[in-house]
Amino acid sequence: ETGVTQSPTHLIKTRGQQVTLRCSSQSGHNTVSWYQQALGQGPQFIFQYYREEENGRGNFPPRFSGLQFPNYSSELNVNALELDDSALYLCASSGTGVETQYFGPGTRLLVL
Amino acid sequence: GESVGLHLPTLSVQEGDNSIINCAYSNSASDYFIWYKQESGKGPQFIIDIRSNMDKRQGQRVTVLLNKTVKHLSLQIAATQPGDSAVYFCAERENAGNMLTFGGGTRLMVKP
Numbered sequence: 001e002t003g004v005t006q007s008p009t010h011l012i013k014t015r016g017q018q019v020t021l022r023c024s025s026q027s028g029h030n031t032v033s034w035y036q037q038a039l040g041q042g043p044q045f046i047f048q049y050y051r052e053e054e055n056g057r058g059n060f061p062p063r064f065s066g067l068q069f070p071n072y073s074s075e076l077n078v079n080a081l082e083l084d085d086s087a088l089y090l091c092a093s094s095g096t097g098v099e100t101q102y103f104g105p106g107t108r109l110l111v112l
Numbered sequence: 113g114e115s116v117g118l119h120l121p122t123l124s125v126q127e128g129d130n131s132i133i134n135c136a137y138s139n140s141a142s143d144y145f146i147w148y149k150q151e152s153g154k155g156p157q158f159i160i161d162i163r164s165n166m167d168k169r170q171g172q173r174v175t176v177l178l179n180k181t182v183k184h185l186s187l188q189i190a191a192t193q194p195g196d197s198a199v200y201f202c203a204e205r206e207n208a209g210n211m212l213t214f215g216g217g218t219r220l221m222v223k224p
Contacts, residue, residue, distance in 0.1 A: 004155075033210070040120060042201050042214030043156065056210040090155050092212075099144060099205075101212060103155035 002026055004093050004104035012110045013081050021076045021107045025093030031055070032074040033101055034066060037088040049074050086111045120199060122219045131189040133218045135202030140183065142204035146212065147176060147187045151198045159187070159200075189220075197222045 003026035013019050025032050031050045035043035045058035049068035063079040072093075078085055088108050092101035125131045137145070143164040148156035162169045162176045162185075169176050175188040185202050199219050203212040 002155075002157075031210075033212075035212075042203075042217050043212075045211035045213070048210045050210075058211060100146065100158055100161055102158060103148070105155045 002093075002102040002104065004091060004102055006089075006091055006104040006107050008107060009105070010108045010110075012112065014112050015081055015083060017081050017111075018077065018079045019081060019109060021078075021089050021091075021109070022073065023076070023091035023093075023104060024073045025091075026095075026102055029093035029095035029102075030072050031094045031096075032068060032072065033092045033094070034074070034076045035090040035092065035103075036060070036085075037090055037106070039087070043090055046076070081111045083111050085109065120217050120219045122221060124221045124223060125192050127192060127194060127222055127224050129192055131187075131192045131196070131220060131222075133187045133189075133200050133220065135185040135187075135215045135218075137183050137185060137202065137204045137213075137215070139204060139206050139213070140180075141207045142213075143207050144205040145176070145178060145185050146203045146205075147174075147185075148201045148203060148214075149196075149198045150201060150217075156201060192220075192222050194222045194224055196220060 005024045033048040034046040037043040047057040048055045052068045068074045088106045090106045092103045094101045146161040147159040150156045160171045177186045199217045202215045
């Protein structure tokens, strides 16, 4: 176990709705990265948060947004959900001097 | 590593044999590489990493080889066990950047 936790484990939403996913980083890690993993594919980088600021973003539209809190936990928000947003959403924590990213178990989102 | 959608390349080995999983990466500016193991329904689990100034690194039962000339990475698993059955992903990071770019994954099946 990595010590990275995510909630909820599963979620079902309908098209057009909004969703918030949560991640608690491993103790001592100050950086959280979010990834989207479609079925049968490798994870794709959404964005990273470091010291409560966005620190890099992948090729995802602005309706994907995030937050990081002073305790380094993080949220991923997705607005105006589309069917193609159905995926496993992973967060990974790392830190200063810890470049390896350790992943949580993921949140599986289904958009109907 | 190119994504192959729902049809992951599969490597089938006999229990006790050695396994070699290959990965072609795309970015000559990548300076850090990681192998992850992902079991069904779980997040990626760190196996081993290697920096671009090395060409080989060994862990417990695993060895990673890096050939920068041809942009190729391999993971060798010694004495493969049924518990090694999973999807294996290589990931690269560009020049001290913050995002990991994942390959499409290889499914390893271990026959008892």
